[in-house]
Amino acid sequence: MLQEQEAHAAEMERTFIAIKPDGVQRGLISEIISRFEQKGFKLVAIKIVVPSKDFAKKHYHDLKERPFFNGLCDFLSSGPVFAMVWEGEGVIKYGRKLIGATDPQKSEPGTIRGDLAVVVGRNIIHGSDGPETAKDEIGLWFKPEELVSYTSNAEKWVYGVN
Ligand code: GDP
Ligand code: MG
Numbered sequence: 001m002l003q004e005q006e007a008h009a010a011e012m013e014r015t016f017i018a019i020k021p022d023g024v025q026r027g028l029i030s031e032i033i034s035r036f037e038q039k040g041f042k043l044v045a046i047k048i049v050v051p052s053k054d055f056a057k058k059h060y061h062d063l064k065e066r067p068f069f070n071g072l073c074d075f076l077s078s079g080p081v082f083a084m085v086w087e088g089e090g091v092i093k094y095g096r097k098l099i100g101a102t103d104p105q106k107s108e109p110g111t112i113r114g115d116l117a118v119v120v121g122r123n124i125i126h127g128s129d130g131p132e133t134a135k136d137e138i139g140l141w142f143k144p145e146e147l148v149s150y151t152s153n154a155e156k157w158v159y160g161v162n
Pocket of ligand 1: 072125
């Protein structure tokens with residue numbers, strides 16, 4: 001049992017997920033939270049904020065050479081963003097699966113973008129694409145004390161370890 005607990009602890013990850021202004025304005029916050037929550041992932045931080053354009057540029061710095069970069073940063077800073085940190089085994093990679101492909105036309109039905117969005121410029125949600133970006137993005141959007149560590153009552157049922 002101890003080995004299982006150690007393996008479980010070692011697999012725990014955190015990822016940064018944000019509902020962009022289109023998802024907030026369309027009333028999709030609870031739908032998106034539900035998908036992560038019902039899967040068995042654990043919410044450890046939330047905030048709703050209108051980011052400045054400079055902040056949006058920091059968030060999307062990897063894309064600064066892309067032609068859509070300026071419009072993307074204008075859009076992210078145009079209204080409220082619902083920022084979250086989710087925790088769980090494999091949550092970085094599986095969070096991206098729940099979200100679906102970048103272009104909603106290519107996202108499978110059953111994914112968030114597949115079910116709820118139509119065009120790439122209004123694809124409603126952001127999710128970190130790997131462990132390094134998850135760490136950087138969580139650090140950009142949240143102070144360490146805004147992340148809450150707790151044991152959820154569901155965990156022993158989700159993971160089968162106590
Ligand atoms: P993501 O990780 O799936 O969100 O995709 P990327 O990191 O590649 O791009 C970040 C965001 O830029 C996407 O979610 C889209 O909102 C936007 N984006 C990506 N590619 C395009 C594009 O070809 N055109 C436009 N207008 N926006 C794009
Ligand atoms: Mg990305």
